[in-house]
Amino acid sequence: MKKIFTSHFLVACIVFFMPLGILAQSSNADHIIEVKNNFYDPEDIIIQLGETVRWVNIAGTHNVNGSLDAYPDNPEHFFSGPTESGNWEFEHTFNTLGSYTYHCDDHFTLGMIGNITVVNNPTYMLVNMSQLRENDADGVPVLNEALVEVLGTVYGTNLRPQGLQFTIIDGNNKGVGIFNASGNLSYEPTEGDLIRVWGQVSFFNGLTQIEPDSIEWVSDENPLVDPEIVTDLGEETESSLIMLEEVTITNPEDWPNPGQAANIFVENTHGTFLMRIPSEVDLGNTPPNGPFDLIGIGGQFTTNIPADDGYQLLPRYASDIGIEEIEYSVVDIPALRQNNIDFEPVLLGEKVQTTAVVYGINLRPQGLEFTIIDSENNGVGVFRATGNLDYEVKEGDRITVRGTVGQFRGLTQITADEIDLVSSDNSLIPAITVNILDEATESSLVRIPEVTLLNPEDWPAPGTAANLQVENIDGIFEVRVPAAVILGFNPPAGHFDLTGIGSQFTTNIPPNDGYRVVPRYAEDMGLDISDPYMQVTMPELRENDQDGRPVLLGQPVSVTAVVYGINYRPQGLQFTLIDANNVGIGVFRASGSLDYEVNEGDLITLKGVVSEFRGLSQINAEEIEFIEADQPLVEPRVVNELNESTESRLVRLEGVNIQNSSQWVSEGSEGNVTLERNGETFVLRIQRESRLGNEAPEGLLNITGIGTQFTTAVPANDGYQIVPRYTEDIEMVSNTIDFSSGLKISVWPNPAADLLHFESNSPVVEVILFDLSGKMVLQHENINGIKSLDISNERSGQYLLMIKTETESGVVPIVIY
Template identity: 30%
Template sequence: MKKLYFSIFYFVSCSLFLTAQVEQKKEASQDIINFNNRVGNKNIINEIDILLDENYPQYNINDILKTGLNGIAIELNKKYEVKGYIYSDNLTSQKYSVYIMDKDTNGILIEKDATVFPNFKIGDEIVVRGIVSQFNGRINIQVDTFFKTGIINNLIKPMIVKVLDESTESKLVKIEKVHLKDVKQWVQNSTSPFKVTVSNNIRLFEILISEKSTLSKLPVPFGEFDIIGFGSQDDDSPPFLENYILVPRSADDLIPRKIYESLTIKECRENDIYGKPYNLNSNVKISGIVSSPNFIAGKKLEFLLTNEDGEGIMIYNSTTNFNYNATEKQQITVWGTLKQLSGLTVVSIDTLFLDQNIKDYKSPQTIIELNEGYENTLVTWNNAVKIVNEQEWVKKSPFFDVQVTDGTSSFVMRIKENTDIFNLSNPINKTFKLSGVEIQNSNKLPYNTDYIIQPRYMSDLEIANTLIDLNEQKKLAYPNPVENSLNLIDYHHSSQNIQLTDNEGKIIMDIDQNKLNIDFSNLPSGTYFLKTNHIAESFVQKIVKY
């Protein structure tokens, strides 16, 4: 039988010279006859003699990646020889698994079961012989043998993409300006692969991080970053036309777009004589206690974050809410840029991290004037106020303003669309004590005027209620006396809250507005009071338990 050798001569400049030699040999095939890789400068010739194996026809990577309509590889289970350059370190612990690419940016994952891994490096040119396989839609080559044939000095740069699909599979790509959707997905020093979801505020991308990658050793990457990797797929059944993912190779594939400085809320609030923050436009990391609900509807964020002394700063993002529902008393850490909106200092955040601790925040402090010192602080106006002109009560998104006065001082009260106050059909026509966040709406320097109080919810308006005893009028509930179950009447649905108290005024329970009955079976016999609080008046009914 004839044995065919290829003596491959090539310059480092990638010039190739091939000569054929023919020799009689009984054996049908061998993997490697001779391997000499004498690397020198571009004037020195390197010689590698490789046995051509007819069982592994030479093929382009791009042809191996072709699929049918259902996404199944056309060349599945066929043997081929391909040539490419190594573009990743080993990505798994159990086998040798690396990505190779040709000069036309076509890439493919090659895998080989091994206990001893070859000493290949990124940039090495290798020849691979193996069988085409497919796992969860991703096309691979299961290696029978491979060997190094040279090196490449200039690696191909990743192409920037905005979507992962079939066209990006096995391509080296880069997705810009993303952030972690849920930082809890990140498992530093994981012993197995893990997935994280990132977002560019337009779409979501799934990232698969190998436990072998140096990327898995990093702490949680907060803020905005670019991510590089090979397009891949994790679709567990045909047709393989969805669940495209990105596989970064190392820590170098995650590129932070910002460096964040750890500051306190107090430091973020420090201003110059013109009311401008000293750290304006700085990228900051701050922690604090959530002290208000989210003031803005939709996929946006606007809420107050305070420290233990009650000093606060408004947290803001106009494009995403990070799937976070602002919940008072939660401790969180945010990463973002210190901005100023109409004189109000805010942190326009890139991402946030929810700590596990729950902590009370400082109650509003009573004030007699609005000034820069109380900006982003919870306050209570010293005197009761009333609305100056009820005609200003016109609901407009995202907020509307009404003038209030205590008879001496006047200022603006702002009603935000994502508060229960916004849902009132009629303005409040009584005097009330006003609490809320002091904010600012100043459009010119110096920023030391136009302060506003923005209440958080209905309980920030302490209205002088009229108490109406319903024993002789309409009833809130029946039967009365009651033995086991007290039925509530629809009348209570317009109330702010419902409470059951004992004869001494101690609250027995707060009752959900949507509840239809109250279980009295475990309560001792005696006298109780059912109370509903409305905007300007309260109703109470005496209830007797057998």
């Protein structure tokens, strides 16, 4: 069957194309609204008086209609012209305050409506800290949500690297928190800076703060107030610099490592108090011993109303808890690697500083884990649980590391506090050839010649870890492949020289076994993985075994095809690639976009590993190369069932109804909807990211979409679905046409197989059936009350049915199947 021609098709055949009167104006628009498939992004915005908005068409055929004819209550008129496809732009400057509504003429019934609110520049009230800190009976600021301007001095550091979180305090030791979720407004908080802040007063878990709109630096190195000695924590200590005298820590076992957060309890003769240590505050690895004076900024964290509990004290740096600046002993690596008789580092627990060259890569993406080696091939591990100390690991860098000597599973390492880059691109020493792995090879660059791999079946896929074994004439050696080390998909065959960094992993006491080699990259195992991906075609990708699983499952492949649909996984990638023959495959990546933004019609080359999820063949993407945009899309294949042959193809179901409209989900939700046609049922899948409208479409429908599958069965031969990409994929088939003269013609069922019924509000005198070429295939005159037409002998396809009355005639598109 071919595409159904509705009454919209007939109208399109006689209407001339009229381009939009749209300007690609100046490049200084204040706000950009993207015009996408049946929605504006964003749909609602607030702008300032006199600002300019630019609409940019991304996909589909649309316009911007905010005319006074459409919306008489709009304060002023704006209209882009008739609907148009292509990369058009339209700008309008709003010079009148008020609320505006606009829509797309073709799609406003599907919810393609936008709103703009024009406001005047806000007025900020100049306040002092006492006014800011005044609360009502519930502990909520009296000025909550007010726009204010305030002057204060910065205390402490920024506790939110991706935004802003710090405290400003006035000369009377009254303060307020400053918080911005993301972005620093071009200001780097520095203690002692005098700043002016404009923003909105807010209230978070008891803490009064300002969410800044702008920050002005006034001066630096301003004197700080002396901390106020207090015997209790309460509302009056919030956001002030305070001191609790002679406290001791009651839970030292919870002391955090640098880069970690913790709640620590302290007590003195006046009671027990909560000290909050944010992850951005480095107080060292060891809590203070005995009584000390605790200094910090008063805080609060409570969900109670009234907000009268949850008070805390937050130290700013180590000196606030009586810890002086740490002194590191300068040592060389042989001294670091000296062990006692129990194979423990002699310097265990000591603060040290050493300088050497980086070897290998960082094995801990959320922190640091790598090796430094000196010119004599003596090395030591470097470790940090979280955070990279502003250092990106690069082999060949010469660095100075300061930290604490530790040992983990027999491996000596430095838990880093600070790292300084000394120089880059330093030459590396050659690996030393060894025939045994022991304490002497730990953290050194070693080479084991002429080995063979004993357990190739355990070879890890990229991104996974594994323990391997190799063998030569000297014995069997353990090899550890961390998840961060990419060795390709295929293990080495035959003999090869193994290079890597000596390591250790043991639970024995003394730790004198568990020695192994850690390769740094594929070349260390004699492998070349410059391009491990096999070029394949879509039919090759889609070939399945008897269980419905891809024959190429787990293989690295490269394929070039066109993008269809949208990205269904905002935090990663999930879309479909289809070739010119309408054969496709899913694309998936759990997180990260590989610097590619999904756009339908893009021609791309995809590299990744073939996988299968719930019956759906897909490629787990590892590389994407953009080739060209705006490629033509294939015509959807009209199908009568959903099966393996429809998976990842652009298909079309014609003449279906929604069985239960209550299954339809609103935008932003996901679910399955059952479609029905002549007793057959199909599953329509609505994805959370689809924009299909909030109301189920009624009547007879033609559904276009991408075939997919979701099943747990083995073999995977059920659970087939159709996924519309956007609202244009859902076409309502009109069975009734109203003409301007008053003539009304109804035809049903449509599609039809045997009998086609018709009805008119005027007597019918003749019925003629044409195919799409205009050839007459059926004609009935002198109807005499007959209201049915036998079409059982006609071929399946699309037709035009002309119904004549005594005075006029009308044409209805129909489908015979």
